[in-house]
Amino acid sequence: MLEIRNVNVVYDPNTIFRKEALTNVSLQISSGESIAIIGKIGSGKSTLIQLFNGLVKPDEGEVLLDGVDINTKNVSRKEIIRKVGIVFQYPEEQFFAETVFEEVAFGPRNLDFSQKEIKECVYDALRVMGFDPPSIIHRTPFSLSGGEKRRVAIASVIAMRPEILILDEPTAGMDYAGKTSVISHIREGRTGGLTTAFVTHDMEEAFYLANRIIALDSGFIVFDGSPEEFFSNRNLISQIGLEAPFVLRFREKLLDCLGEIPFSKNLETLVDLIGAMIGH
Amino acid sequence: MKRGGFFGQYQYTGSILHRIDPRIKILSIFYLIIFLFFIKSIIGYLLVFAFALSLIAVSKVRLLSAFRSLRPILFLLLFTVFFQLLFTPGRILFRFYFLKVTEEGVNLAIYISLRLMLLSFFTFLLTATTSNIEIADGFQKLMAPLRVFRFPADNVALMISISIQFVPILFDEADRIMKAQISRGAEFNRGGIIKRARSFLPIVLPLLLNAFNRADQLAIAMESRGFVVGGKRTSYKLMRIGKRDVCFIISITIASILILFGERFL
Numbered sequence: 151m152l153e154i155r156n157v158n159v160v161y162d163p164n165t166i167f168r169k170e171a172l173t174n175v176s177l178q179i180s181s182g183e184s185i186a187i188i189g190k191i192g193s194g195k196s197t198l199i200q201l202f203n204g205l206v207k208p209d210e211g212e213v214l215l216d217g218v219d220i221n222t223k224n225v226s227r228k229e230i231i232r233k234v235g236i237v238f239q240y241p242e243e244q245f246f247a248e249t250v251f252e253e254v255a256f257g258p259r260n261l262d263f264s265q266k267e268i269k270e271c272v273y274d275a276l277r278v279m280g281f282d283p284p285s286i287i288h289r290t291p292f293s294l295s296g297g298e299k300r301r302v303a304i305a306s307v308i309a310m311r312p313e314i315l316i317l318d319e320p321t322a323g324m325d326y327a328g329k330t331s332v333i334s335h336i337r338e339g340r341t342g343g344l345t346t347a348f349v350t351h352d353m354e355e356a357f358y359l360a361n362r363i364i365a366l367d368s369g370f371i372v373f374d375g376s377p378e379e380f381f382s383n384r385n386l387i388s389q390i391g392l393e394a395p396f397v398l399r400f401r402e403k404l405l406d407c408l409g410e411i412p413f414s415k416n417l418e419t420l421v422d423l424i425g426a427m428i429g430h
Numbered sequence: 431m432k433r434g435g436f437f438g439q440y441q442y443t444g445s446i447l448h449r450i451d452p453r454i455k456i457l458s459i460f461y462l463i464i465f466l467f468f469i470k471s472i473i474g475y476l477l478v479f480a481f482a483l484s485l486i487a488v489s490k491v492r493l494l495s496a497f498r499s500l501r502p503i504l505f506l507l508l509f510t511v512f513f514q515l516l517f518t519p520g521r522i523l524f525r526f527y528f529l530k531v532t533e534e535g536v537n538l539a540i541y542i543s544l545r546l547m548l549l550s551f552f553t554f555l556l557t558a559t560t561s562n563i564e565i566a567d568g569f570q571k572l573m574a575p576l577r578v579f580r581f582p583a584d585n586v587a588l589m590i591s592i593s594i595q596f597v598p599i600l601f602d603e604a605d606r607i608m609k610a611q612i613s614r615g616a617e618f619n620r621g622g623i624i625k626r627a628r629s630f631l632p633i634v635l636p637l638l639l640n641a642f643n644r645a646d647q648l649a650i651a652m653e654s655r656g657f658v659v660g661g662k663r664t665s666y667k668l669m670r671i672g673k674r675d676v677c678f679i680i681s682i683t684i685a686s687i688l689i690l691f692g693e694r695f696l
Binding site for chain 1: 613639
């Protein structure tokens with residue numbers, strides 16, 4: 151569906167600010183996947199996601215969407231934007247409309263959807279993000295709570311009916327309640343068949359929300375595989391300056407004293423399994 | 431891939447011009463800009479042009495970037511040339527319906543466009559060889575004597591310095607908002623003037639709101655670290671005028687005198 155082939159991105163070449171943001175990056179995103187893109191600040195995560203809809207052009211290599219290079223002249227920009235929706239960091243900072251409806255309708259309207267379609271898309275997107283549309287569409291987006299604002303901002307991209315939804319740190323700077331609500335609604339969106347890729351620094355989020363992890367370090371892809379495989383590689387985790395989720399660290403500590411421990415992503419299930427193992 | 435930059439952009443090359451005291455550079459550029467208005471002939475402008483090019487060569491910054499710095503004033507340049515050419519009275523060179531091009535108009539158009547170009551070159555030289563912080567510090571020191579007249583020099587300097595430091599941040603923010611709105615299908619170069627102006631609303635409005643929020647946060651952060659309006663302040667970096675700076679002043683003065691002589695006798 152979306153493929154990146156041998157991409158290199160260099161910022162400000164021939165200047166003292168030259169930075170190799172991505173080096174020889176290749177990956178494929180297939181329908182229905184949920185991918186967590188992780189790595190330190192400056193590792194190339196944001197550049198990578200901006201490649202997906204052509205906001206950043208590669209210096210070398212290709213970005214193929216359904217087999218077509220999106221950086222060639224005869225490709226429709228609108229079509230790419232419609233297919234690959236990107237939610238940037240702190241998306242609520244991009245609000246400008248007077249009502250939630252207008253804010254969410256901005257994308258579909260730009261993509262020349264009909265009035266009927268716009269209304270449908272706005273209502274559907276707001277429902278996916280856990281709102282009751284009639285009770286919120288007339289409110290000003292600026293009066294909402296932090297979590298609500300973030301969900302409206304994500305809805306404003308979902309309303310364009312993208313095939314792939316890319317989120318850059320969707321829960322950054324949020325309180326626990328807001329975070330849980332955003333995660334649960336992204337998960338619901340996923341069960342509806344939406345392909346998602348999200349940048350995150352929260353390893354719990356990556357572990358529970360993703361079925362594939364792509365780890366970046368200094369512009370290179372250093373890992374591309376399942377969360378279980380990634381988090382069992384202690385050396386790699388410490389090499390890129392991260393920490394395994396609590397449930398895995400807890401299991402590892404027990405592993406040291408008990409020898410063999412069953413595996414579960416869920417803390418309660420893990421405790422039950424260990425309890426059964428030691429005879430409680 | 432090239433990242434969008436702030437106009438003038440500082441280019442560090444380690445040249446002698448980079449190491450000159452920012453106060454001297456600011457005053458010299460002001461002097462050269464005023465000096466431009468005393469030039470009355472094409473020869474004089476060409477001499478100043480050659481002088482500007484030699485300064486660029488000394489600064490070791492890329493010549494092409496100096497010409498690129500003309501891009502923002504290109505419209506103003508063309509607009510001025512157009513009006514001077516067509517609306518200056520004098521000896522008619524040729525006529526096209528009701529439009530008349532006069533000899534005086536051609537001369538004035540050349541003079542003014544050369545003056546604007548040189549003005550842009552000199553300010554480019556300042557911004558390419560002096561970092562934003564150095565410029566702000568330079569202004570602060572230059573305004574210090576005005577305190578005698580109860581002019582709030584420190585506060586004005588602080589405002590200038592904060593504004594200058596905010597410019598790249600706001601540029602980054604504008605870029606981020608623009609990318610976000612483009613990702614929602616926004617287009618900024620479609621339709622007539624009114625439609626285009628309206629299409630910038632989704633960028634300008636969030637940018638202003640965020641700027642106000644940032645300013646508010648900055649004010650709170652400064653106050654919480656003991657900032658008091660009108661308080662006495664010292665500098666971390668002390669500026670001292672050395673031999674190099676004196677040599678620079680002398681060379682600028684000699685060059686300008688030579689240009690005036692050259693204009694008269696060539």
